[in-house]
Amino acid sequence: MSMLDQRLLQDLEKVVGEAGLVRDEQRLQSYLSDWRNAYRGKAALVVRPASTEQVAAVVRLCSAAGVALVPQGGNTGLCGGSIPDGSGTQVVLSLTRMTQIRDVDAGNETITVEAGVLLQRLQEAAAEAGRLFPLSLGAEGSCTVGGNLATNAGGTAVLRYGNMRDLVLGLEVVLPDGRIWNGLRGLRKDNTGYDLKHLFVGSEGTLGIITAAVLKLYPAVRSRTTAWVALPSPQAAVDLIGRMRALCGDRLTGFELMSRQSVEFVLRHVAGCSELFAEPHPWYVLIELSDTLVDAPLAEMLESGLGEAFEQGEALDAVVASSEAQVAALWKLREGISEAQNHEGPSLKHDISVPVSRIPAFIAQADARLQQAFPGVRIVAYGHVGDGNLHYNISKPLGSEDAPFKAQAEAIMQLIYDVTAAFAGSISAEHGLGQAKREAARRYKDPLELELMRTLKNALDPAGLMNPGKLL
């Protein structure tokens, strides 16, 4: 606090009122570290504006004073993007008071919401309008629309509906100089030059503050079938997804891969989860089919696809949920992995992507090289296999101390990214770069792409006050 000019503090208080400032040391803490406690920073202050005009005024004041801003939504990000640095001079700008659903335009199939609206609240608002907002991820009860846009979030329904970038039609953004760009258009076609909204999607708070968005709605889902299938190998998963896609088309809305190690962690640490088969299997997939028809023949389609898969040796065993409670239990077994892995000590999180067809070879090569270079590390591989996106996470060897594992973290990450690069993949498919992968991006991203990104950053934020130290 002492690091912040008293005059600036008073001016900020005039804009947002006492309710819009967090200064108390204890209350500050939840804004200064992430949920895994993997990143920790300091901040002079947290400012919580309640309107776009207040955000603009805060940005203007901080810009004039040369104070850097760290935008923050639900603080569920996994790469330290919303955490300030250790200097104590940065101000966290939290969007969590901007929670208005501004408009639902049923005829246009759009919803206009403010950045601080929780993803789950957005899904509920869509359901109240008889529609679906399809983005879905484990943190949906705590993450915000602004954070989803700023990270271009993915999740479990991307294979049918795309990621956040595919779901946005318009944005309202406060630029680094405090001007408000009103790009809240609900147009599906607009070819009047550069599509500026896409500059801000995935920009991780480095180009401006997203304050509101026009998002696409889809027809409500009225029937659903969910199954948990045991498989012999990742290749079987790739074969099975091809088979299910050919059979079900767009009705295939979820296809998540889990290694036995991932499931064992959940069984060990997440209450209410239990083993589904009599014996363990090396891999599992969670398959979800859904349709807008009430009585779509999803069970028959699933049965037919699985029947062929059993014949071909792609599937070893299967459980089909027969109640909403069982559906929830299957998803819990999948979504519990993040939490479960936390209980096993320090971990390295990855969200790499490779072409779907190359997932089996990626896993084989990465597994072999890791076990040779770092014997005993536990590979927790799972994720959105239909998007080619694997959470190829690593936990320390069983029973070992934290320190030696932490000392190897950089080398482990580099090995995984080297294999990813060899498969023409990306080091971040959905979580973003934040502070965790900023350095790595310099090694693995095309220098020309990095140069173009810096050009854009300098054009919009010449003083470098928007989330410095992140992404670039």
Ligand code: FAD
């Ligand atoms: P924050 O964590 O607060 O911020 C994330 C980044 O966005 C930061 O760089 C921040 O500066 C910036 N930012 C936030 N709000 C704004 C704004 N209004 N304007 C400009 N910049 C802003 N992610 C996935 O993609 N797929 C998953 O399947 C997935 N599963 C998860 C499961 C769990 C259990 C957890 C804890 C996280 C998961 N995540 C997943 C990561 C995370 O939930 C997403 O990245 C989410 O989009 C972040 O939203 P947030 O509101 O918490 O953003």
Ligand code: MLT
């Ligand atoms: C998930 O899909 O569960 C998250 O994106 C991965 C993670 O928590 O590492």
Ligand code: ZN
């Ligand atoms: Zn994920």
